Amino acid sequence: MRLAGEPYLRNAVRRRGVLAVLTTAWVAAVAQAAEPVRTYPPGRFEQGELRYVGDVPLLVVAGSPAEMGRQQAALTGNAARSLAALPTVLAKLMGIEESLPELVRRGRQLLPQFPPDHRTEFDAFVQQTGVREDLALTANTFTDVYRGGCSSLIVAGDRSTTGGPLFGRNLDFPAIGALDRFILVVVHRPKQKRAFATVGYPMMFGCLSGMNDAGLAAAVHNVYQSADGAAIFDPKGVPYTLAFRRILEECETVAEAEKLLRTMPRTTMLNLAVCDRKTAGVLEMTPKSVAFRGLEGGLCACTNHFRTPGLAAATRCRRYAMLSGPARDRLAIEDVAARLHAANQGALTVQTMIFEPKTLVLHLATGIPPTSARPLSKLELAEPLGVKPAAK
Numbered sequence: 001m002r003l004a005g006e007p008y009l010r011n012a013v014r015r016r017g018v019l020a021v022l023t024t025a026w027v028a029a030v031a032q033a034a035e036p037v038r039t040y041p042p043g044r045f046e047q048g049e050l051r052y053v054g055d056v057p058l059l060v061v062a063g064s065p066a067e068m069g070r071q072q073a074a075l076t077g078n079a080a081r082s083l084a085a086l087p088t089v090l091a092k093l094m095g096i097e098e099s100l101p102e103l104v105r106r107g108r109q110l111l112p113q114f115p116p117d118h119r120t121e122f123d124a125f126v127q128q129t130g131v132r133e134d135l136a137l138t139a140n141t142f143t144d145v146y147r148g149g150c151s152s153l154i155v156a157g158d159r160s161t162t163g164g165p166l167f168g169r170n171l172d173f174p175a176i177g178a179l180d181r182f183i184l185v186v187v188h189r190p191k192q193k194r195a196f197a198t199v200g201y202p203m204m205f206g207c208l209s210g211m212n213d214a215g216l217a218a219a220v221h222n223v224y225q226s227a228d229g230a231a232i233f234d235p236k237g238v239p240y241t242l243a244f245r246r247i248l249e250e251c252e253t254v255a256e257a258e259k260l261l262r263t264m265p266r267t268t269m270l271n272l273a274v275c276d277r278k279t280a281g282v283l284e285m286t287p288k289s290v291a292f293r294g295l296e297g298g299l300c301a302c303t304n305h306f307r308t309p310g311l312a313a314a315t316r317c318r319r320y321a322m323l324s325g326p327a328r329d330r331l332a333i334e335d336v337a338a339r340l341h342a343a344n345q346g347a348l349t350v351q352t353m354i355f356e357p358k359t360l361v362l363h364l365a366t367g368i369p370p371t372s373a374r375p376l377s378k379l380e381l382a383e384p385l386g387v388k389p390a391a392k
Helices: 008-016 018-022 025-033 065-083 086-094 097-113 116-129 133-145 240-250 254-263 318-324 333-342
Strands: 043-045 048-053 056-063 149-155 166-172 184-190 196-200 209-212 217-222 270-275 280-285 290-294 299-302 349-356 361-365 377-380
Touching: 043 065, 048 065, 056 065, 056 377, 065 116, 065 184, 086 097, 097 133, 116 133, 133 240, 149 217, 149 270, 149 318, 149 333, 166 217, 166 270, 166 333, 196 240, 196 361, 209 240, 209 349, 217 240, 240 254, 240 270, 254 270, 254 280, 254 290, 270 299, 280 299, 299 318, 318 333, 333 349
Parallel strands: 056 184
Antiparallel strands: 043 048, 048 056, 149 166, 149 299, 166 349, 184 196, 196 209, 209 217, 217 270, 270 280, 280 290, 349 361, 361 377
16 A cells, blocks of 8 residues: 555644744734633633633533623633634645635635534624634634644443543644643533533634533544545535534434434545444545444554545555554553554644543643643543433
């Protein structure tokens, strides 16, 4: 097989150099806005609350789409205004500054495909914060056009020392000296939908990594080549972070997630690693195709290439080999964390997490990259998700 190339963003960082970006006024402003440790002031607004679990900021919003948008704006608006220029800074870093008007235009193309409730929440947030709509829109659609690289390892319950599945994941994306300060765990409790938690940033309304109240967890990985002849971008698709948010809002199982995904037009080439309390795998997708790759020997690794026949174009990957290599009969949380660290991409690894779908627990490492080298903080998500503890 041909070698699966390193993510475009990693090569862009090498070409352009991070130091030049770190000297910009934008990064200085962000650093000033982000006081050490506690970027977000704790507080309450309507049904929303922002509090800390250790050093991890946890935002809980609830109610109608407009109410949740207002709550996010009130509790994270200052941070969002600091980050509004992030797509512009990233474009400079990647050497695609001249493409910014096209990036905004493509975001405008995707806006009509926002699910209606998500659009209402987005509009309420923009109106209350005063962030320019084009900047907020680009922040939510940038990844549909320009992409990062990530790694995941899922361990089935019968291969785990905990008795339940473990879902480990590195999010790899340029922190540019500031983004690591703005990581935020957000719990949505929408009316008449499932409650869910995502690990992301202010002003991002979709899901890059998350888990819902049923224990269904999901994490996205960009892909760069496909054998099915699909275009790498379809402007008629649903922005993928919002498509994956719908999965958490509406589904309980991996099978339901696959069924829903097949009904939604897709913007680009992606892997979605998915895990519920009983099974797991990877949904490999392009604008033309969806395929499911399941557990092998109780494990499932995922990076930035397809592996199913008809989609796989290049399958050799150093990180994939480190994640999926031989192991003892059962893996502990520490074992998953060690494999994630072996697969880290240095300054690009800005989030490291392990989900426990059976108990609705999130272990999250944040801070200066690579986060895989940092300690994991334990967040019990059942209470924020509104799930009553099981009777003893």
